[in-house]
Every structure is written in C-alpha cells, then in structure tokens.
Amino acid sequence: MAGDRVIVVGAGFSGLAAASALAGAGVEVQVLEARDRVGGRTLTRRLPDGGWLDLGAQWIGPTQDRMYALVAAHGLTTFPSPAVGRPTVCWAGRRLDTAPESAGQVFATLDGLAAQVDPAAPWRAARAAEWDRLTLGGWLDATAPDPGTARYVGRLLAGGLLAAGADEVSLLQLLFYLAAGGGTGSLLEMAGGAQQDRIVGGPATLAERMAAALPAGSVRLDHPVEEIAHDGTGVRVRAGGEPHIGAAVVVAVAPALAGRIRYAPPLPALRDGLTQRMPMGSAFKVHARYPEPFWRPDGRSGVATTDAGPVTETVDNSVPGSPTGVLTAFSYGDEARQLRRLPVAARRAALLDALVALHGPAAARPADLVEYDWSADPWTRGCFCGMLTPGSWCDYGPQLRPPVGRVHWAGTETATRWSGYLEGAVAAGERAAAEVIAALG
Template sequence: MGDLTRRSLLTGSVASAAAIGLPAAATAAPSTAPAGSSARPTTRADVVVVGAGLAGLTAARRLVAHGHSVVVLEARDRVGGRTLNHPIAKGKIAEAGGEFVGPTQDRIVALAREVGITTFDAYDSGNDVYQRGSIRLLYSDTSATGTAPPDPTLLVDIVKLSQQIDQMATTIPIEKPWTAPDAAAWDEQTLATWVRANAVNADGILELLAPFTEALIGAEPEDVSLFAVVAYVAAAGDAKNVGTFERLFNVRNGAQQSRLVGGSQLVSQRVAAALGHRVRLGSPVRRIARTAHGVQVESDRLTVIGRRVVVAVPPVLAAQIQYDPLLPVRRDQLVQRLPMGSLRKVEAIYATPFWRAAGLTGQFLTTGGPVGYSFDNSPPDGKPGVLAGFVGGAQNLKWSRHSPAELRAAVLAQYARLFQDDRFLKPEGFFEHDWSSERWSRGGPTYTPGPGTLTALGPALRAPVGHLHWAGTETSDYWIGYMDGAVRSGERVAAEVHASL
C-alpha cells in the first residue's frame, strides 16, 4: 500500500471509522479569522495535534473516542512519521523506516490488531555472519550470546559489559530516570568513556559497538551519554519485565522478532483513514500562540483555535515552531540539545532470498561500513527477496558525500564479500531512504542525548506547559525511539489532555 494521500484519506473514512469504533469525521466549518491574522482559513477544535505519526494519530484517535473534537496538522503529504512503506513488486512493500516489534511492545501490537493488522515472524533461520578485521564467524543467535557475536577476542568483555549495563538499568526509575542514584555520575561521561574504563579490550569492543549504536540510535559510542544508554536499556521492557541490553539487540525473543503484515506505515494509514477530515496533510505548523481561552495554532494551510495542543513531533522539530509566549527556559534549552541520529536504510531486491538456501539468516554484523548490520526484509511469503541494511552515524555522514551510485556499488560489494556470493552484486532493484535529509524528520531513528542533558533538563521532556502537551516516542517511558514508544506516548498524552478538558 502506497503513501496515504489527501484523496485516499477522505475516501471511505466513514466506513473505516465505524469499523474501529470511532465516530465519523465531520468537516470542520471555517470561522472568521481573528483580526491581524493571515488569510488562511480558520477552524476550531477542542484539541489540535501537531504531527500525524503514530504518536499524534494515537492521541487523536483516543481523544475522539472520548468525544472531543480534534484536528491533526501534518507537515508531510503522508501520514506515518518515521514509518514508511516502499512499493517493491506486485503490490508488495518493504519498509524504509521503523518496522520491527517484539516482546513487551504490546501497545503497538494492540493498536495494529485493532485496525486489522497482524504480525509475522522476522526471518531468523540459519546462521548470522560476523566479520571484524581478519575474524569471520558464522554463528546462530540460539547460542549464549544471542545476536552478539561469539568473537573469541571480545567474549569476556561482551558478557561482562552487557551484564553490567543490565544491572545498572535495574536502578532506573522508568518515569523519572534522571532521579536514579548514579544518574549524575553516568551522565558526566559518554558510552565510549565508560567502555574504555571497564573493558579489557576497549578498542575492540568500541569497534564492535559502533555498528550497533549506528543502527540503534544513528550515532557513535562517543556521541551519546552513558546515562542515556542505560535509560534506553531500562526502557526496553514494560511494567512486568525489566529492560535488558539483550532484548534491545536480539531478533529471537528481542525487539526485532516480528514484523507487521502490510508494513508498519499501514497502521497509521488505517487510523488516519478513520479520522478522515480531522487529518490535514501538507500543513506544517509554524506558530503556536496562547489566547485568552486556549491556543491558536498556525500552519501553512490552516489556523486552528483550540483549547489544548499536543505537539507530537521529534524535539528537534518542536524547537523550530515559534511559541508565543516563549517556552520556559528549561524546555527551550532541552529541545536545542537533543539532536536526531543520522541514519539511512538501504535495500537490495532479488527474485528470491537465495541466502536462505545457503543456511543464512541474511543478518550480518561488521565493522568499517558502509552497512554495519543487515537483515532479511522480504515479504511474508519470501518473494521477492529483500536484504536491508543500516548506514548510520559516522558512516552515514561519510557516505552523504558520495553519489547514490557510489553508495549502491559499495553496499552490494559489501553484501557479496560478507556472504561470499557474487549474486548479491546483481539485484533486480535497489532503494535507499536517508532520514537525515528528510525535512520533517531531520534524522533517525531517535534522539541522541549527549552528556549532561537528561539529568539537567530531562524533567521538561514531557511536562505540560500551560495548554501545551508533548508526545512522540522520545517522551515515552518504555521503548523510547520505537513504534511502541510512540503509541505509548500518544496514549499517555490523550489521557492527560482528556483529564484537563
């Protein structure tokens, strides 16, 4: 299913709404624009939602179910935020953005089921490939190290450091991680600094960690605060299951265990179709101003007068909105210090996933790039075969200086070399999506807090400011940076706003 356009949003919205329990969307009646405003049309709603990704759409859906009038303003000409379906062949898709779900990610799975979308297992039969320098291994993720490679030169550190981080994560209060006993000390250093102080083979471990962090947050171990990493690990669970380092990285019993039939963007498309005219595409919000009775939200296409506003976009984009009056200093400083990671996905399409017959999962982990981590991204029936990879952090910055053709050649050569099969050199198709160059994302998959940011300013991340409320996966308690975190944040903020109206 392709991107949801303005026309497809409106078609069938009444039937879709009835199917998932929402009242049919009514067209908002324009009202007279206030004196001094631009000529853009003006309408009214109880709640204005900025952003039609999973967070904003979840919030809107819940608020409508509570009986509130809602308008969703989306800058793009599509819904879905950092999820994006890419057509590949005969109505089939591959995801160019977020796609995986796994144990304890129950909120995204529940929402998907509510709109008629099921899951299927990510392909994980056979051996993974690992290469670092002269070391090349084939290994199964059913071994003791899971997705982490059993590199004999690093095994002691892999076990030791992962256990240490898991233990550190147990001390994190999920709703207020910055109050952890050691938060300040951990936030004074980067992940790389901590590794150098605790690893036997620090250089080797940092070399191994780079492709993990490049794929996971779009940054290097030197870029991100140790405390932010520990809090991120702690969030990889739910109220009954403590977050672990292993759950973040593993496919089997981990965050990459399953995918959504029809592609992850389909969830947002179906929710938006049910919301109908409430969702306005091509409407980037430029200004949010407090009024005597609420808020005035000005986008390029529409001004909305509301009682509350939910800003459900990444912090770096929320910072670009003009606020009147200015935001409190702590909130303003926070969003200036939360850059997005740098990440692109590259995907090669073949007639079949021939690597499966060779006993390979399609997953590799390697150092030196451009791709650090690959995976089998084929449709549920395995036709065609799709091999996807992450180019993140410093690798993405490096390859942004090269042409698409040069990157394509380098990726295919890397696939052929690592899997030792020249068939990878001749795909039937190839596409890439650089989230760092997308105007309304500015990077991915999530933010990358540096030292000192979250302990000093973290409480402002989701605390309402007057009539302003904040959502988005970065504001979640569990599964920060994931689709599940986005849905959780939308549910939280909907309850918060409903209680305030």
C-alpha cells in the same frame, strides 16, 4: 468536554494515538500534518511483485502490547521476521557464527547498570551526573576487556539502537534506552526481542487505517504548523497561514522539530534548551533486492553484524508473498554521514562492497538498491529518534513531558517504555491525551 477542540500537531503514530484517544473520549480533534501522508517515520513502498519495502520503522516485538493490539484492531496481521539459519559475525577480520563471549559480558554489565535507571526519571539515578558526562565510547574504552570488544559493542549499541557513534551518546542516554526497552536481549534479539515480528503490508498501512478510523475531516495533510500561541483561554495554531483555534494542543513531533515551531509566548528557557540538545540520530537504511534469498540455501540467516566498515548490520527483510530476497543494510553515525557525502554511484559501490564482505560475491549483483535518507527529509531530519547530548539529561531531561500551559508534548522521545519505538510513540500519544482530558476537566 465535547466542544473543547484539541489540536494535534503531527500524524505519526504518536499523534494518531493521541487523536484516537481524544476522539474516543468525545473530544473534537484536529490533526495538522505537514506531509501529504500520515505515518511519520514509517514509509512503505509497495512493489509490483506483491512485496513491499519498509523504508522507515518495521519491527514490533514482545511487550509492545499497544502495537499488537492496534494491528489486531485495524484488521492487520504480523509475520515473524525471517531469521532461519546461522548469523554472520565479522570480528577482527574473521567470520564467526556468534559474537565472542566478551561482547556478552559487556552487555550484561550494561544491563546491570541500566537496572539502576528509572526510565521515567533517569536524572534521579544515584550516578546520573557521572554517567551523563561520560560517553558510551569512553566507558567502553575503560571497561571492555579489549579494544575489539569496545568497538563491536559500541557500533552495535550506539549504532543499532540510537543510530549514533559511541562517542556521540552519553552512558546515561544508553542506560535510559536499555531500561525503557527491557535490556540488551529485548532490544537486540530477533525472536523474543524488538525485531521479532513485522506487519503484513507494513506499518504505514496501519497508520493509514488509524487515520481513517478518526471522525471524517479530523486529519489535515499539507498543514505544517508554524506557530503556536497560547494563553489562559486557549490555543491558536497557525498552519499554512491558516489559524486553528482549540482548548489545548498536543505537539506530537520529535523535540528537534518541535523547536522549529514559533511559540507565543516563547517557551521557557529550559524547555527550549531541551529542543536544542536533542538531535536526531544518523542512520542509513538500504534495501538490496535479489531474485531470491541466495543466503538461505547455505544455511545463513542474512543477519550479520560487523566491527568494521560502512555497514554495521544486515537482516533478511524478504516478505511473504514475494519471491524476492531482500537484504537490508544499516549504517550509523559517522559511517552514515560519510555515505551521505558520497555521490550516488560511489555510495552504491561502497554499500555493495560491504554486502559482499558480509554475504559473499552473490551480494554484488542486486536487481535493485533502494535507499531513503531520513536526515534529508525536512519533517524528520534523522532517525531513529532524538537523543539528549552528553551532559544534558540531568538539566534538560525533566523538561521532556511537563506541559507548558496548554501545550502538551507527545512523540516517542517522551515515552518511558519503548522510547524511540512505535510502541513508545503510541504510549506517549495516549499519555498526552489523558493529560489533556484531565486538564480540560
């Protein structure tokens, strides 16, 4: 098997996990990464006060065992997300400590439906065709006990999980995501859920260590892959004008970006169709830095959700070792697109108004407001992940994982557990590596 070189496209967590599994099996591996850094949708900005900001992915939680194992294997540690005190729920113009029971009832109904979906084959669910045609927004309008609950749940689930509006995602897409992530409790909670822990130093540090642990020269930065030619004898991958020859290639990028690479011969119609129907989400993640976490003395956790306005939710994103208080705000779907259209000063004003509405007048004067627009980044083009458009799962979903000749597919979007998350990215990379090893014998 040694001597059969495998090319990996992309040095995000999925590409790095694939490369590490291949190298561990004695396979020569060459990772080609478009950016001048590894880590993909993780990006850590280190600050002079000893703190840092995670501009991309940041949390891991229970059952994401691969991520905890990687953190430990690379000499890093985690800390619990700060969430001490009461959350704030803005609902119909009122400030509450918890969401009304009606929201919990809708979550329970959705969890019941998600239990009927196999995340490895959502198209096989008995009602797959019906759920694929229906948007989450349409389903909520017909099912939620009142319009306020429909709006709140839609913003939280389509937004908080898929960075989209409730009318942009099918019910089947959401049920797949719930099934892959263990249900609404597992996906939405801080303690006990996907937002439980953060990595000291940020996940980008972990990506750097994963890359450093590969054999020297395995990762080439600034190598955007333009073309993949493949036949029965091997693959020829062109990056930055240079050819790279291998026995197989693992494409570890989101389907929307995989569709921008040229393939020779061209991809089969349904596989190319998948890449056309899996747009990236639309999120705005903004960090407001304050001299101290001013919300804590009032017994507030900094966690807020709201049924209106440009910001859907906030969290306390302060880190140990820094006195600074960080409130991170998330805006999704249409609201994120509206923010994106505004000039910087108007966007900043809109964000601060929203923070004041959630956390009071002290939120009006951050020392700093830091944003990073993943939709503008040519090597991501949106976040948190790609999702199939309504009506597409049944026809195109089955094309997500099967290799096309010697071209194998990784990336978090292809995961069957924790799809859309770092854990899913790692699992998908390991799955693709195992597939290649089996194919090459």
